[in-house]
Amino acid sequence: xxxxxxxxxxxxxxxxxxxxxxxxxxxxxxxxxxxxxxxxxxxxxxxxxxxxxxxxxxxxxxxxxxxxxxxxxxxxxxxxxxxxxxxxxxxxxxxxxxxxxxxxxxxxxxxxxxxxxxxxxxxxxxxxxxxxxxxxxxxxxxxxxxxxxxxxxxxxxxxxxxxxxxxxxxxxxxxxxxxxxxxxxxxxxxxxxxxxxxxxxxx
Amino acid sequence: xxxxxxxxxxxxxxxxxxxxxxxxxxxxxxxxxxxxxxxxxxxxxxxxxxxxxxxxxxxxxxxxxxxxxxxxxxxxxxxxxxxxxxxxxxxxxxxxxxxxxxxxxxxxxxxxxxxxxxxxxxxxxxxxxxxxxxxxxxxxxxxxxxxxxxxxxxxxxxxxxxxxxxxxxxxxxxxxxxxxxxxxxxxxxxxxxxxxxxxxxxx
Numbered sequence: 001x002x003x004x005x006x007x008x009x010x011x012x013x014x015x016x017x018x019x020x021x022x023x024x025x026x027x028x029x030x031x032x033x034x035x036x037x038x039x040x041x042x043x044x045x046x047x048x049x050x051x052x053x054x055x056x057x058x059x060x061x062x063x064x065x066x067x068x069x070x071x072x073x074x075x076x077x078x079x080x081x082x083x084x085x086x087x088x089x090x091x092x093x094x095x096x097x098x099x100x101x102x103x104x105x106x107x108x109x110x111x112x113x114x115x116x117x118x119x120x121x122x123x124x125x126x127x128x129x130x131x132x133x134x135x136x137x138x139x140x141x142x143x144x145x146x147x148x149x150x151x152x153x154x155x156x157x158x159x160x161x162x163x164x165x166x167x168x169x170x171x172x173x174x175x176x177x178x179x180x181x182x183x184x185x186x187x188x189x190x191x192x193x194x195x196x197x198x199x200x201x202x203x
Numbered sequence: 204x205x206x207x208x209x210x211x212x213x214x215x216x217x218x219x220x221x222x223x224x225x226x227x228x229x230x231x232x233x234x235x236x237x238x239x240x241x242x243x244x245x246x247x248x249x250x251x252x253x254x255x256x257x258x259x260x261x262x263x264x265x266x267x268x269x270x271x272x273x274x275x276x277x278x279x280x281x282x283x284x285x286x287x288x289x290x291x292x293x294x295x296x297x298x299x300x301x302x303x304x305x306x307x308x309x310x311x312x313x314x315x316x317x318x319x320x321x322x323x324x325x326x327x328x329x330x331x332x333x334x335x336x337x338x339x340x341x342x343x344x345x346x347x348x349x350x351x352x353x354x355x356x357x358x359x360x361x362x363x364x365x366x367x368x369x370x371x372x373x374x375x376x377x378x379x380x381x382x383x384x385x386x387x388x389x390x391x392x393x394x395x396x397x398x399x400x401x402x403x404x405x406x
Contacts, residue, residue, distance in 0.1 A: 046298075099368050136365045136374045162361035165381065165388045166300065166336040172388075177364065184364045184376070194402045198395060 006071040006094050006133070014124055017117050019076040019090065022064050026077045027057045029086045033109055040110040044143040044171075071097075078121065080112060087112040090121055092129070100136040100180075102129055106149075118152045126156060126178065138178040143171050147203050150174055154203065159188045163199040174201060207295075207332040209275045215323045218316065220277035223290065224266050227278045228259035230287040234308050241309040245345050247368045265292070279307070279320055291320050293328065293337070300336040301328065321355050329384045336384070340377040342367060352380035358392045362403045378405065 010021040020026070031054050034041065038050060048056070067073035074092040079085065088108035095101040104125065106118055122140070129135050140158055142149035153176035154160070161175045179185045195201075213220040221227070232255040235242060243249040248261075268274035276292030289307035296302050303324065305317055328334040339357055341348040357380035366377040383389040400406070 099366065099374060101366065161364065164336075164360070165392055166383050166385055175363075179364050181365055181374070188364060191402050198398055198402060 004097075004133070006097065008074040008092060008128070012076070012121075012124055012128075014081075014120050016081055016115065016120060017087070018079045018081060019121065019124075020079060021068065022061055022075045022077045022089070024058060024061050026086060027054060027061060030077065030089075031057045033086055033088075037109045041107055044146045044149070045107055046171075078108065078117070080117075087117070090118075090125070092125060095137075095139070100133060101139070102133075102135055102137075103139040103141065105141075106152075113148055118149075119155045122152055122156045134180065135178075136180045140176045141173045142176075144174050144201075145171075150176070150201065150203050159185065160192055160195055160199075160201060161188065162195060163201075174199070206272050207275075207299075207334070209269070209272075209327070209332060211269075213277065213323050213327065215319050217282055218288075218320060219280040219282060220291065220320060220323065221280055222266070222269050223262045223276045223278055223292075225259045225262045227287060228255060228262050231262070231278060231290065232258040234287055234289070235306075238309040242306055245342060245348065246306055247372070275301075277320075277324075279316065289316065289320075291317065291324065293324060293334075296338070297336075299332075299334050300338070301334055302338045302340060304339075317351050318354055321351065325355060325382065329382075334384065337382045339380040340367065341380070342369060343376055343378055345378075349378060349380070355382070357382045358389070359396050359400055359405065360392060361399060362405065 012019040022030075031052065034048060034052060035050075038048070041048065064073070064075040068075065072094050076090050077086055078088045078090060080087045088106065090104065090106040093103045093105065095103050104122060106121070108118055126138060129138065138158075140149070140153040141164070142153070144163060156178075158176035158178050161177045164173050164175060166172065177188075179188065196203075211222040235249065235253070235258065239249065239253075265274060265276040269276070272295065274292060274294045276290060278287050279289040279291055280286065281288050288311045289305060291303070291305035293301040293303050303321065305321070307317055325337065328337055337357070338360075339348070339352040340363070341352065360379045360381040363377040363379050365374045367375050369375050381392065383392065
């Protein structure tokens with residue numbers, strides 16, 4: 001993977017949702033949904049507050065385009081197939097091309113969680129990454145109170161690796177990981193219960 | 204507006220830490236090249252074909268990173284001899300969280316140099332730059348580096364599987380040590396440490 005430029009398709013059409021590369025035409029809808037879900041989003045993520053404007057969103061989308069073209073981060077807007085509405089976002093971040101390491105970040109609007117959408121998305125993205133890039137390590141990190149997010153990771157057979165204290169702006173977070181190395185994955189699997197107990201992961 | 208306010212120079216008892224620039228490349232490379240066999244054991248970027256040009260390019264990037272506040276890398280300069288003897292730096296990983304890395308001239312080992320320099324960086328990072336977390340990642344076999352981390356007050360936080368590349372370009376596990384600004388969480392981590400080492404089978 002070391003010398004291969006990372007490219008991810010602009011579109012993933014799944015059973016219940018469609019991922020579209022984030023673009024400026026989505027800005028209004030994205031800001032509207034963000035503000036409708038601000039309390040829900042701010043519980044676990046810190047990328048916006050009540051002052052977040054359409055201008056901020058245009059700037060963000062511009063930086064998304066840059067990072068996409070550089071092959072560093074791939075930001076998708078998630079649309080619900082049944083309604084056509086924007087319901088959230090998911091990013092694929094290239095942590096290290098040399099090490100073959102990726103990380104996912106995601107959130108969904110309240111009212112669209114609990115339907116298996118994010119589980120479906122992570123499954124599809126992971127399948128794609130495995131086929132194209134055979135990564136050594138894929139990470140999901142979530143706020144240690146965000147058991148929904150932890151559930152998405154575990155349902156996609158990610159293994160609990162540990163807890164980071166004081167992550168993004170002081171919240172503690174859990175790390176879940178998919179490791180290519182079978183022996184290491186087996187070892188990590190064998191200590192799951194002990195780690196969950198030590199780090200108080202109740203799921 | 205500066206987020207972290209790192210100065211370009213630190214003065215310790217015996218050393219000057221100077222923000223890296225391409226100007227340092229020639230002298231730094233002389234040391235790296237002389238100690239190549241010794242340094243390459245733990246520095247995966249130090250391949251057989253690593254040249255002064257590579258050093259210069261890297262330092263150009265680091266100069267920009269310093270300006271962008273993505274990383275703060277310093278040359279370690281001996282006050283008495285005015286010679287470059289190593290490098291130490293912080294890569295910003297999350298908001299107000301960074302990872303420390305360093306290398307030192309083989310002939311300067313065992314004199315408490317990294318301990319002195321790391322202490323200066325830690326104090327500034329936690330007290331002035333308001334970083335909330337500092338990490339040190341080491342290879343499993345790099346006992347010296349683990350001792351440096353422990354002496355500096357870092358605590359074993361866990362293993363990160365398949366997160367590093369060694370000099371043979373093999374993907375290997377990382378040991379993560381952490382130092383937190385939050386004293387209560389730091390105490391909690393210290394209490395967890397022996398159990399964590401046990402669960403991860405870390406000796």
